[in-house]
Amino acid sequence: MSESPVNLDELRNRIDAIDSEILRLISERAMCAQTVAQVKTADDPQAVFYRPEREAQVLRRIMALNTGPLDSEEMARLFREIMSACLALEQPVKVAYLGPEGTFTQQAALKHFGESAKSLPMAAIDEVFREVEAGAVNYGVVPVENSTEGVVNHTLDSFMDSSMKICGEVVLRIHHHLLVSSTTRQDKISRIYSHPQSFAQCRKWLDAHYPQAERVPVSSNAEAARLIKTEWHSAAIAGDMAAKLYGLDRIAEKIEDRPDNSTRFLIIGHEDVPMSGDDKTSLVVAMRNQPGALHDLLEPFHRHQIDMTRLETRPSRTGAWNYVFFIDFKGHVDQPEVAAMLEEVRVRSAEVKVLGSYPQGVL
DSSP states (O other): OTTHHHHHHHHHHHHHHHHHHHHHHHHHHHHHHHHHHHHHHHHOTTOOOOOHHHHHHHHHHHHHHOOSSSOHHHHHHHHHHHHHHHHHHHOOOEEEEESSTTSHHHHHHHHHHOTTSEEEEESSHHHHHHHHHHTSSSEEEEEEEETTTEEOHHHHHHHHTOOOEEEEEEEEEOOOEEEEOTTOOGGGOOEEEEOHHHHHHTHHHHHHHOTTSEEEEOSOHHHHHHHGGGOTTEEEEEOHHHHHHHTOEEEEOOOOSSTTOEEEEEEEESSOOOOOSSEEEEEEEEOOSSTTHHHHHHHHHHHTTOOEEEEEEEEOSSSTTOEEEEEEEESOTTSHHHHHHHHHHHHHSSEEEEEEEEEOOOO
């Protein structure tokens, strides 16, 4: 027992020394990032500082090298924040997201770009597209599909008329909580606010625990959290960010019906993204209205052994009862086998629009 204080002091001294070395190395990395910015600007005054493929490669490398005791995803999140802070020294990234503040889309934006990015809330998905197209922000973050409730049609439709490129993706585990304010009488809850998607994802839990409560759909979970601050008989379904932002208490946690409930978000921007080594491609295909059209579309994927990960159908805007296909597959347009497959699809279709090739989500 007498040796414990001595050993503890030694350990604390060791931690202090390690912290000093970490500080020195982070500062050295930051100075290197500043030099990178100077070199890029000298070569091209309009240089792009954020490189999605490079960041994905760095994070994958960190995860592969990690030996613990921190798990690989936690280690990658730490490096994501270091990279975010260093990138801000080169050029702060402005990101528009589907707001208001406190939504899961903001959480996805921060997960992908880090806390040093400047995030700006937008009222609608098409506003996010417009802000990016106008150059008011560098990138946008929009939801595209949920593992429980399926695709977000508004996002798919926005791509039909937009020149924006998909630069990346984020997959976020979605945990819903039942939130109340300090003035809520928990035994008198008769109204619950939330986004329609959240109500759908928590339907069974609500039926079991609050079958008589009125379910009031609102534009976002953050808006639901804001509304209950002034109502003593109401609760909200929202996530951790909204709870923290509005100072709410969780009376029931993780009430989603499926424990693997996740939402996929897309990063939109102006630039094509080079290969990262583990990529996906998204495209829109309009087929001619003729027998066997779907078979003609899918056959080149099978023959070239391209792994299709998603196929969605949306009504075309060119005529009644015509449809377009939204397709995700593994691979990059610069790979020879992908280029060959796409050339065949173009011959067989009325129109093909590549929405982007981008790194598969790392975090």
